[in-house]
Amino acid sequence: MMTTESLLTIRDFIRWGTSRFNEAGLFFGHGTDNALDEAVTLVLHALHLDRDLPPLYLDARLTMDEREVVSSLIQRRVDERVPAAYLTNEAWFSGAPFYVDERVLVPRSPIAELLEVGFQPWIDEEKLHRVLDLCTGSGCIGIAAALHSPWIEVDLVDISQDALQVANKNIKKHQLIDQVRAIHSDLFSALQGERYDIIVSNPPYVNLDEMNGLADEYQAEPRLGLVAEEHGLLIVNKILSEAAQHLNPHGVLIIEVGSSAEAVLKRYPTTPFVWLDFERGGDGVFLLTAEQLVEFNEQSKR
Numbered sequence: 001m002m003t004t005e006s007l008l009t010i011r012d013f014i015r016w017g018t019s020r021f022n023e024a025g026l027f028f029g030h031g032t033d034n035a036l037d038e039a040v041t042l043v044l045h046a047l048h049l050d051r052d053l054p055p056l057y058l059d060a061r062l063t064m065d066e067r068e069v070v071s072s073l074i075q076r077r078v079d080e081r082v083p084a085a086y087l088t089n090e091a092w093f094s095g096a097p098f099y100v101d102e103r104v105l106v107p108r109s110p111i112a113e114l115l116e117v118g119f120q121p122w123i124d125e126e127k128l129h130r131v132l133d134l135c136t137g138s139g140c141i142g143i144a145a146a147l148h149s150p151w152i153e154v155d156l157v158d159i160s161q162d163a164l165q166v167a168n169k170n171i172k173k174h175q176l177i178d179q180v181r182a183i184h185s186d187l188f189s190a191l192q193g194e195r196y197d198i199i200v201s202n203p204p205y206v207n208l209d210e211m212n213g214l215a216d217e218y219q220a221e222p223r224l225g226l227v228a229e230e231h232g233l234l235i236v237n238k239i240l241s242e243a244a245q246h247l248n249p250h251g252v253l254i255i256e257v258g259s260s261a262e263a264v265l266k267r268y269p270t271t272p273f274v275w276l277d278f279e280r281g282g283d284g285v286f287l288l289t290a291e292q293l294v295e296f297n298e299q300s301k302r
Contacts, residue, residue: 007071014058017070019035030108031083041084046069082217085100091138094144109202127248128149131198134199135158136182139167139168142200154176156182157185187235188242196247196248199243200253203256207227236255239255243293244290247293252288253289254287
């Protein structure tokens with residue numbers, strides 16, 4: 001590790017971290033999109049300081065022990081090539097902090113914007129009572145929905161027991177035990193008789209060839225949460241075929257398919273997907289109503 005003896009202030013270490021990250025050619029896409037923001041995140045975390053630290057504090061000097069902790073964390077980011085969230089065990093999503101580790105994907109879905117407006121305009125507020133977050137991982141989507149719409153009940157479902165341990169940790173973190181529950185299930189298999197007003201999912205949708213070409217930071221995430229067979233559509237296909245049985249008549253299905261959007265359109269050229277736009281960026285998220293899903297399944301049987 002390069003010497004940091006000449007670095008004294010928070011500002012110095014942020015600059016130094018930024019330079020090291022750019023020099024190492026790191027990939028940014030798990031909460032930040034550039035070296036400077038990544039350095040700010042790690043330095044402030046190491047010093048137990050809030051993200052909205054007043055600028056005046058940037059010139060505060062670090063103790064010798066603090067310098068060692070900060071420089072070690074920055075060096076780990078360079079050496080290990082893992083998302084910063086795995087080093088800090090924290091990721092922010094839809095304005096809230098979530099515990100994360102290598103058992104779950106780092107939260108980053110554009111669906112966050114929908115949660116912040118209570119899924120408007122796609123469902124009337126008075127009809128929004130139950131939400132299912134399918135393939136929940138850390139639980140961030142379902143928990144954020146509960147935080148923004150405190151009158152709803154939310155089920156978090158995942159096939160991974162490891163992921164559900166993280167989701168349960170986040171349920172407790174946000175004091176939502178009475179509002180949110182985590183369920184071990186292979187998609188809908190453990191949900192017989194359950195119906196929801198919204199089913200939202202960020203399932204595995206990356207095909208194997210694409211996965212093998214992704215940056216090291218993505219390789220550090222659990223493949224179970226990323227990779228799907230059938231050109232990335234295996235899980236999406238199953239959700240489409242079963243979701244209608246678990247939606248109320250006025251219900252809506254929302255699925256993020258990211259880079260597999262083209263494969264979805266090729267597989268289902270006549271399905272009336274509504275592709276959502278997001279003010280803060282992101283794409284590859286479609287919506288279907290319960291009525292459209294019933295029609296989809298009827299056509300599939302013909």
